[in-house]
Amino acid sequence: MRKQIFIWLAVSLALAACSFWGEPTDATPTPGSETAVSPITPSATPTFPAAEITPAATGTAVPTATRTPTPLPPDLAITAEDVAIYPGPILYAGEKVSFIIKPFVPEPVIAEDVSVHLFLDGREVEQSSLSGRTLTADPIAVFAWAWPAAAGPHTVEIQLDRDDQIQAGDEDETNNRLSLAINVLTADSQPPLEQNAAWITTELSCCRVHVVNGTAAFRDLPDLLTVVETAVQQAVNKLHEPPERPLEIYFIDRIIGQGGYAGSEMVVSYLDRDYVGNELTQVITHEAIHLLDRQFAPQRIAFLAEGVAVWASDGHYWPQDLDRDNAALADAGEFVPLATLADDFYTHQHEIGYLEAAGFVNYLIELRGWNRFRLFYADVSDEDADTPAAALDLNLQQYYNRTLAQMEADWLAYLEDEPYRQTAVDEIETRLVYFETMRAYQQQYDPPAYFRTAWLPSPNAVREEGNPADLNRHPQDALNVTLEVMLATAITDLRDGRLR
Template sequence: TPTPTPQPLTFAVYFHPDGNLYVGDRISLEVVAPPAMQHQTVRLQFEGQTLGEGTIEPSGIGGRSQATFPWVWDTAGLEAGAHTLNISLPQRGLAWEESVTLMPREALPREEKESAWLTAESTCCVFYLLSHSAAERDIDTILATADAQLEQARQALPVTPSAPIPITLMARVLGQGGFASDELFLSYLDRNYAGGDFAILLRHEMIHRLDNAAGGDYRPPILAEGLAVYLSGGHYKPEALTPRAAALLSLAAEQPDYPWFYPLDTLANEFYLLQHEIGYIQAGALVEFMVNRWGWEAFEAFYRSLPQPGEGDTPASVLNAALQARFGLSLSQLEHRFRQALEAQIPSAGVVQDVRLTVAYYETMRRYQQRYDPSAYFLHAWLPDVQTMRAENIVADLWRHPQQVTNLVLESLLLSADRALRRGDRDEAEHLLNVVKVTLTAAENQAFDPLASHPLSARMARAIHSLKTRGYSPEYLLIEGETLQAAVRVAQNELMFLELQENEAGFTLQPVLQTAPPNTQ
């Protein structure tokens, strides 16, 4: 019998903030390790001095094994250029070096260099945002939107928050663009490739806040997220939930090898690890079904009375016991009746296509994040302690994000696909998503220039190079049919819009009117 060959241990090191690193940055590290290395100590050293030690442990929604070092390396006073960090696992006798290049502080874009944390208050909320950001530019509209959305949320959950709701507006994309913990976090930027309707996302996170305040010992994600989708009137945009869940069943019949519809016990037990959009649509429609069947008061009484899982319990077993005790049916019987109600629906071809493309959009977006913006990927999103950031005026972690030409092109394609989907131009959305997929496949296959893999992405790359050569700072490109428009930054948070036409000599530019950036439309 041949002796098995020991497999090399693979580690990955992620530096934060994203993008270029500059002299003066307070740099954080994530040292990602094989699961077998959990509980081991990781030591960081620079020029013979120990910067810090940390333990490898599960982190984030995905439970990735890593040692995390927030703001461990203050680079103030260092010279620009290459520097070497020493990383070791002393208990295992493992050690290696990581080379880090620091750009001169003078090269840091002025907007970030001058940015600071600001506070703005509305009737309902206190917002934390960065100066010179899109959020600062649009803050009056944001404040009015927040008050209106909370009033709508409180119509169903008449809870009065004991204090203003704290909301952090991030100048970069994290996850799908919004989440809730002790505070609410929402991405707000002009190149918001996570898409979605800002007002709907805001109401969704507000409902989580009100839901927590309304009480209950146990709120399983299938119902907590389903409730937020149901009371928001949609997931990423206003949408009828029951027809969209019926569309999931239609898609499941067409593509039985893809998990278009989950058994309720699976959805309950593994909610955050399942396909995100399918799970949220299904959960929202399930809550709608339960409310329609039993009434709001009966549903809420059931929801608020769920007990904490005991030893050996799962979310599904808790729901099953509670359903039998209150309504006299099991979870599997609820699923049967839910499916019957959905099967009675006949979703239009447009709804089925929209659901399919919505799933495709966000699957493509997350694939992009894993390749080109890993700190944004929801299972491993980078969000260190925001209160420390505000207290010490650390802005880079929520400001800086990858800005290479590849990022600009692919994020612009996603932005344009989202706009097409929201205006009902589903064929255009599918075309643009296919361009992103072709480019990502080329990158995954180690193509020398992935953007050259499709004529449109190659054209967009040429357009960005042309804009930069002429001194413009492009924020994003928009594609509608054969038309290419560029949003370029003309002030710290102001945009100018140009139409680009390509000929043998290059690109001609023509100013055009644009009423608002995509984030606010």
């Protein structure tokens, strides 16, 4: 694989300054310019991410690329990095603006007790509390479609605990307030395609497919509908579970996370500059599994849910030999113990977590068949024990007569007999490097694409209450285009097996 490309990309990501975020109010807004609206300051140091996306069915969001350093002493606080504004990175007059707030909440503070007030130009717009949660369980407040944007410069102000109800953990009140300057462009400066953007819905027997006119998905819709029918049928066949109602499928014109998410509906990225490299059938089948399995396993734990989705799609991103690749992963020294992985699944390295989960699911199904696995899958829930790993352990004993540790040892012994060649190890290692590089790009140059900073609202709610741009607009600067094209080239090489 083009390791030189990764090195070049890593250097570029580290060196180039990022300037498309909003600024505190002491900076002077430039009326009429393309001022950014989402004031997260990305980190130059990418952290190891994790999750894909099993999202916020409630329409809540996931913000903030990287935490700011913990204040000393720990104190409830908000900075510009803790606020994301949608749609972004440009706002036009007439759009309904959403604000996602993810402040620093120290240990003694109960997040639900923290009030959050939102002001626009000195006028209170809404109040809420930190009652939402991100994928990785960080507290957030979501003000969805809270303000109809008017052209010109504006001041956004956010206040935490305005009435000073919190004492322990909030000794310093001065860091509870934040002011941001934003600029809203006039509606007639919006690109013509976006001015006429609207959701178009196509009814199939399996699904309701939604695209926005003017996007790549709209252009390729006839072909997409064929793939949708095939992929959803694969999911139905794998689970032996027909949909109780048509599946809601949204194709969007930007990458979010690793290219898809699902709550009660599914969202799939479909665009010309796709740097995730998903095979379309794979990602649609994957997300369809997340919708279908809720019908019989609504409490399933993340480790098993993602494992089943990858297993049923015959691979992650593209077709994959799960036994071979898990054997190669272990040989590469990257294996994460299953108990560790099952707890806080989405905080672990994404590709490792998904591969191991799918391989383990595959092993259990090979061992005792789908029907036994399905009963087990539907029964494991976070309510069963103090941790997901303990719940897994308990249910494995019940359905497979083995503890988690015993079953893991059995599986690893089985993998030791699995033949593979060095190229599989190379492919796995390169895959990990690629996707960490990709997420470093997202963190630094398109934080709403990074799974920890992405807003993952219910697309039905977006269609009914929000703006098409909430899920479709994305940075299109020359730097973004250039880096995305390079990433897309690299992932195509990797997917096609051109490792050198």
